[in-house]
Amino acid sequence: MIDDGTVLRVLQAGVALYCIVTGLQAIVEFDRYTNGGVLSSSIATLQFEKEWQARLFRLFLGDRRFKYVLYIHVFAGGLLEIQAIVNDLSPWSPLVLLLTTILFGIRHHAGLNGTYHVSLVVLLGILWASITTSALAITLAIGFVTVQVVLSYTVAGWLKLTVADWRNGTMLSDIADAEIWVADGASRALARFPAVTKPLSRGIIAFECLFPIALVAPREITIGLLVVGLGFHAINALSMGFNTFIIIYPATYPSIYYTNRLLHAAVEVPYPL
Structure with missing residues (x-):
């Protein structure tokens, strides 16, 4: 562990x-x-x-x-x-x-x-x-970071879910058309294949809304979600120039995995640590 x-x-x-x-x-x-x-x-x-x-x-x-x-x-x-x-x-x-x-x-x-x-x-x-020198306090500090990061994903996802333009992909198309955040290559790709905007938008919403399961899922699923998150931020960095996302969010992933393993150990779920 x-x-x-x-x-x-x-x-x-x-x-x-x-x-x-x-x-x-x-x-x-x-x-x-x-x-x-x-x-x-x-x-x-x-x-x-x-x-x-x-x-x-x-x-x-x-x-x-x-x-x-x-x-x-x-x-x-x-x-x-x-x-x-x-x-x-x-x-x-x-x-x-x-x-x-x-x-x-x-x-x-x-x-x-x-x-x-x-x-x-x-x-x-x-x-x-x-x-602090308390092991419990250090664990709580890591848990604090974990909960806040998980909430940041979840809140973003549920807010998008309430907006019809996010659910049908219109918002993603508008962002690409604005050419302010999205790189030219990514903008042209979305313009060439507009049918992908709706499933892509819904995929983003699903990932963010379901991210809390990383706390309680079996180890393999949690690792899979974190890998998806890493790819998500890498794509954002390449297509939208959000370079700082690829730095700070993945840096918190070990704390998410650590908290997941602690929760499993606490309830004695039969998955290897």
């Missing part, structure tokens, strides 16, 4: 790489956060009703100051990656990353995708595990 130390190291390595990539992307594309950019502080402060809130925002997250936050974010991510490699778990790197990730979310006022929220969950779980 996979041990909790291995699970934590994979979580560390995954979230550290995620933070490094997102931080470097923001630094490279920093024009978006400066005056005239769509994410500039002058636009971001419009969300505040009180002037003191806007002044506080500019004081800590103004254009130049935010760049320092990004530098700290990348540096702390590098330290956490090294800790994962040398099998060290101290609270300082995840704590700093948690704070800079929260600041990143506040500064990125236009909203962020699901990977942002998963990264917060993973950082909280790692921080929790790093400040």
Whole structure:
């Protein structure tokens, strides 16, 4: 059976790489956060009703100051990656990353995708595990990450299920036609074979809605679901440019498998660990 130390190291390595990539992307594309950019502080402060809130925002997250936050974010991510490699778990790197990730979310006022929220969950779980010596507390920290990730899949799936345009494939076609998220090759493929959009859309919904069975299914089925998930995120990365999904979500898969094995052991289900 996979041990909790291995699970934590994979979580560390995954979230550290995620933070490094997102931080470097923001630094490279920093024009978006400066005056005239769509994410500039002058636009971001419009969300505040009180002037003191806007002044506080500019004081800590103004254009130049935010760049320092990004530098700290990348540096702390590098330290956490090294800790994962040398099998060290101290609270300082995840704590700093948690704070800079929260600041990143506040500064990125236009909203962020699901990977942002998963990264917060993973950082909280790692921080929790790093400040305790209790085996039970570490197991609960891993379980916390697992439940949150499973919920992120499930909620996304059930929300899609309630939308008729997702069920009949129209939404997938619209996303492809917009040519904003989908790469040209994938967009052309969907346009050439429109009949696949409906089963493809329903397949995505089914996968996300049924993902919770990974917690209780026999080992072979759980591994199969995780392999499908890996392929799902790989396709998203290639077709839609969602590169951070392929980093942070698969990094949580060992925790899902670990929790599955614990649940089976707890109820003495006759499947080998």
